[in-house]
Amino acid sequence: MPAVQDILVLFQTTPALTAPPVAWARYEASKGPIRDLVEEGEPPYDNALAAMRDGWEVIQMSELKHRSADEGYDLGPLPYQTVLSKFNELQDEEDAS
Amino acid sequence: MSEYLISAKQMAQFVASGYLRIDDMVPKDLCEACLVEMRDHHFGYLAVGSSFEETWPKGTALGDAFRLPQVRGLIHSLVGPDPLYDHHAAHLVQAGNTRGPDMHQDSVIDFRENYFDIQLSFFPVDTPDEMGGTFLVPGTQFRSVRTGEIHIYQHMRGKIWATCPAGTMYVWNTGVWHGSRSNHTDQDRYMYKLRLNPTRPQVRNFDTADLDDPEIGKILNTNHGWEGNEHRYELMRRVQMWRFVSGQPDYDQGERFMRRIEYQPTEEVAG
Numbered sequence: 150m151p152a153v154q155d156i157l158v159l160f161q162t163t164p165a166l167t168a169p170p171v172a173w174a175r176y177e178a179s180k181g182p183i184r185d186l187v188e189e190g191e192p193p194y195d196n197a198l199a200a201m202r203d204g205w206e207v208i209q210m211s212e213l214k215h216r217s218a219d220e221g222y223d224l225g226p227l228p229y230q231t232v233l234s235k236f237n238e239l240q241d242e243e244d245a246s
Numbered sequence: 247m248s249e250y251l252i253s254a255k256q257m258a259q260f261v262a263s264g265y266l267r268i269d270d271m272v273p274k275d276l277c278e279a280c281l282v283e284m285r286d287h288h289f290g291y292l293a294v295g296s297s298f299e300e301t302w303p304k305g306t307a308l309g310d311a312f313r314l315p316q317v318r319g320l321i322h323s324l325v326g327p328d329p330l331y332d333h334h335a336a337h338l339v340q341a342g343n344t345r346g347p348d349m350h351q352d353s354v355i356d357f358r359e360n361y362f363d364i365q366l367s368f369f370p371v372d373t374p375d376e377m378g379g380t381f382l383v384p385g386t387q388f389r390s391v392r393t394g395e396i397h398i399y400q401h402m403r404g405k406i407w408a409t410c411p412a413g414t415m416y417v418w419n420t421g422v423w424h425g426s427r428s429n430h431t432d433q434d435r436y437m438y439k440l441r442l443n444p445t446r447p448q449v450r451n452f453d454t455a456d457l458d459d460p461e462i463g464k465i466l467n468t469n470h471g472w473e474g475n476e477h478r479y480e481l482m483r484r485v486q487m488w489r490f491v492s493g494q495p496d497y498d499q500g501e502r503f504m505r506r507i508e509y510q511p512t513e514e515v516a517g
Contacts, residue, residue, distance in 0.1 A: 160399065162474030171472040172402040174347070185344035185428050189401045222479060222507070224389045226396065227472075 152236040153178040157205060159197055164211040164229040166197040172227055181242035197231040205233035250319020251453040254492070258465040260324065261487045264387035265418035268320065272311050272413040277370040279307035284336045284370065284436055291334075298331040298442055311368065312440060320417055323452040324364045325444040332363060333441040339378055339429040347400040348425030349383070352441075355390045356421065360447065360490040362387070363420040368438040371412050377435045378427035379408030380416070385470040387421035388483040396423055404471035408437075450493050457492060463499045478503055 160172035170192040175183070194200040197207060211229035252266065260266050272280070283306060292301050303309040311317065321329060333353075339345070352365070373379040383405050407427060408416060418424070420441060429435045456462075466484045473480050482503050489497045498504045 158398070160402075162476045169474070171474050172399040174398050174400040183346045183400070186346050186348075186400060188405070188407075188427075192401070192403075222482065224476070224479060224483060226389065226391055227399070228476070 150239040153239050155179050155235050155237050157233045159231045160227040161229045179237040200233050205235045208232050208234045247319050250316045252323040253453050254457040257452045258462045262466050262468045262484050263384035264422040267416050269414050271415040277412045280311050281370045283307050298329045301331045326451040328445045330443040332443050335439045337437040339435040341432045341434050344428040345426050347397045349396045349399045350394045351391050363443050366440045367416040369414045373410050375409045376430045378429040381407035383423040386423040387419040
C-alpha cells in the first residue's frame with residue numbers, strides 16, 4: 150500500500166515548539182475520517198519537539214501575534230498551533246482504529 | 247423560591263467555569279413522563295423572545311419539570327425574574343450511533359458584555375459514560391467563535407462530559423464550547439435543552455449570604471487545564487463578569503490586573 154500523509158495539529162497558548170499542547174487534532178489520511186472519537190485525556194506528545202523526535206516533520210509553526218490596545222485583551226480561538234506531518238501506509242478504512 | 251437560589255460560591259463557579267451540575271432536580275416519575283413526551287410528541291418550536299411563563303406549555307410533563315420550584319430557583323438565580331423563552335431541543339443520540347469531532351458553540355457569535363443566556367440540559371434517563379453524555383470544556387464561555395469552526399479541537403485539556411443519574415440538570419452559559427459523543431450502548435440517549443434570556447440586568451439574583459466568602463477568589467481563579475499562558479486574560483474576563491453579577495464594580499484580586507486598563511493618573515501633582 151502507498152504511504153500517505155498524516156497530520157497532527159498541536160494547539161498551544163505560546164508559539165514555541167516546546168510549549169505544551171492544550172488541544173490537539175489528528176487528520177490521518179492513512180486511516181480515514183474519525184467517525185467515533187475516542188476521548189483522550191493527555192496529548193500524544195508533551196510538545197512538538199517530542200513529536201519531531203518521533204519522526205514527525207513540522208510543516209507550520211505560529212508567528213507571534215501583534216497586540217493592539219483595541220484587541221490586546223480579546224479572547225477567541227486558541228492562539229497558536231503547530232502542524233506536523235508524517236507519511237504512513239494507507240490502511241483500509243474498516244481496519245483503521 | 248428563595249430556598250432554591252444558588253449561593254454566591256455557586257455563582258462564582260458559574261462565572262469561572264460556565265456551568266453548574268445539579269443532581270436530583272427532577273423526580274424519577276416525572277423523568278419517565280418527560281421521556282414519553284420527548285419520544286412521542288415534541289411540541290415544536292415556540293415563539294422566540296416571548297415570556298417563558300406564558301409560552302412554555304402547561305399540563306405536560308416537560309412543562310411541569312421546568313416549573314419545579316428548584317428549577318425556578320436555579321433559573322431565577324442566573325437570569326432573574328420573567329425570563330424569555332429562546333430555544334429548546336430534544337437531543338437524541340440513538341443506540342450504537344457514533345460521533346466524530348463535534349466541538350461547537352451554540353447559536354451565533356455573541357459579544358454582549360454584562361450579559362449571558364443560560365441553557366438547561368436535562369437528562370431524563372441514567373446516562374453512564376458509555377452512553378455519551380454531552381461534553382463541555384469548562385471556562386470557554388468568554389471565547390467567542392463561529393459555531394462549528396472549533397470542530398478542529400478534537401481533544402482539549404479540561405474537557406468533561408455528563409455522566410449522571412436520571413433527573414440531573416446541567417445549566418450552562420450559552421457560550422461554553424461543547425458537543426455530543428458516541429453512544430456505545432443499546433439504549434437511546436436523550437437530553438432536553440432549553441435556552442432562556444434575561445429581561446433585566448443579571449445583578450444579585452442569587453443568594454448573596456456568602457458574598458464575602460474568601461473561597462470566591464479561589465473559585466474565580468480556577469485553572470481548568472487548557473488556559474496556559476492565557477489564564478490571566480481569562481481571569482480578567484471572569485473578574486469583569488463577577489463585578490457585574492455581584493454588584494461590586496471595584497472587585498479585583500491578586501495582582502489586580504484590571505488596573506492595567508483602569509488606572510491612569512489624571513491630575514498633576516503640584517511640585
